[in-house]
Amino acid sequence: MxxxxxxxxxxxxxxxxxxxxxxxxxxxxxxxxxxxxxxxxxxxxxxxxxxxxxxxxxxxxxxxxxxxxxxxxxxxxxxxxxxxxxxxxxxxxxxxxxxxxxxxxxxxxxxxxxxxxxxxxxxxxxRPNSLAPELMMQSILTFCRQHLHNPELSPSLVASHLGISVRTLQLRFQQSGKSFGRWLLECRLEACSKDLKDPFKQGDSISTIAYRWGFNDLSHFNKAFRARFAMSPSQWRLGNQISSL
Incomplete structure (x- = not known):
């Protein structure tokens, strides 16, 4: 059911x-x-x-x-x-x-x-007139989510794939209240935070998880993670391990 x-x-x-x-x-x-x-x-x-x-x-x-x-x-x-x-x-x-x-x-x-x-x-x-921008945004987000792991993911790469201009892509993100860079960073951090909590991923190092989701600079990842979750990735992982006991 x-x-x-x-x-x-x-x-x-x-x-x-x-x-x-x-x-x-x-x-x-x-x-x-x-x-x-x-x-x-x-x-x-x-x-x-x-x-x-x-x-x-x-x-x-x-x-x-x-x-x-x-x-x-x-x-x-x-x-x-x-x-x-x-x-x-x-x-x-x-x-x-x-x-x-x-x-x-x-x-x-x-x-x-x-x-x-x-x-x-x-x-x-x-009605296409009322949904064209929304459809375009969903198409953009779908492509981005499927390629979060790609460190080369950028406005120009996404725009080229979808056949739109970079300016149009940036405008769609502005209308959603976030820039492309901010949205991408938040999605990658959220994916990393879930993997750090996942008991089946405990054998993966923090750097492995960060690189898996498109980060190519571990120092930048650690700084961004701390700013988002108010603790380091290792503290986040340890805290979730303790709470699950």
Missing amino acids: APEASYLVSLQIRGRSNITQGEESFCLEPGEIAIVDSERPFRVGFPDSVHRILAIVPREMLSQRAPWMKDARSCRKLTLSGPYSDLARRHLVHLTRGDDDLSTSEAVLMVENLCNLLTLASAREV
Whole structure:
């Protein structure tokens, strides 16, 4: 049973699924994705044998990225066309392979990336004039999160990948209230802090964790970490080890 406050994301692999929620009813064909609000009544029927991938994503995590989902009282089927739908399908398949030994922080990032891709794919049906800047920002953040480990990640690299100008990228970050550099630093520090708390990462040195998330200057990392968390990385790790006993 799905936990409260979540969305069910269903990727049809084989066969068909008939899904009904609210005033919406459709047949999900192979390759199509449906998003269903688990807090509202819905029905799913299978006219023949099926194979599908089902993921549960936190309602708040997806709604923050796709605010139009909050007002939707029905299930939603994502169009097959478009690069983001294809990326979302690939990501769902990858999540179910089970051949990656992910840490807690890595697993959270994978779910966040799925929510970002679902946002971009579902927003194709929303008024483009009002969502174009938001879509662009989500695309920027998705790419950045996927490349946090790259020490060469920069505004010019991101802008070049997305086919936009550096000025446009910087403007999008300004509108979000943070500069590119500040956002990137905070994300990397947060990822490092989670790895330092992860019991499965206790064998990794602090420098290994810092370099894993894109830092290439250990002195800068230590200074930035202390400024963010009011303690050194080693103190942070030790404090979390003691609290878990």
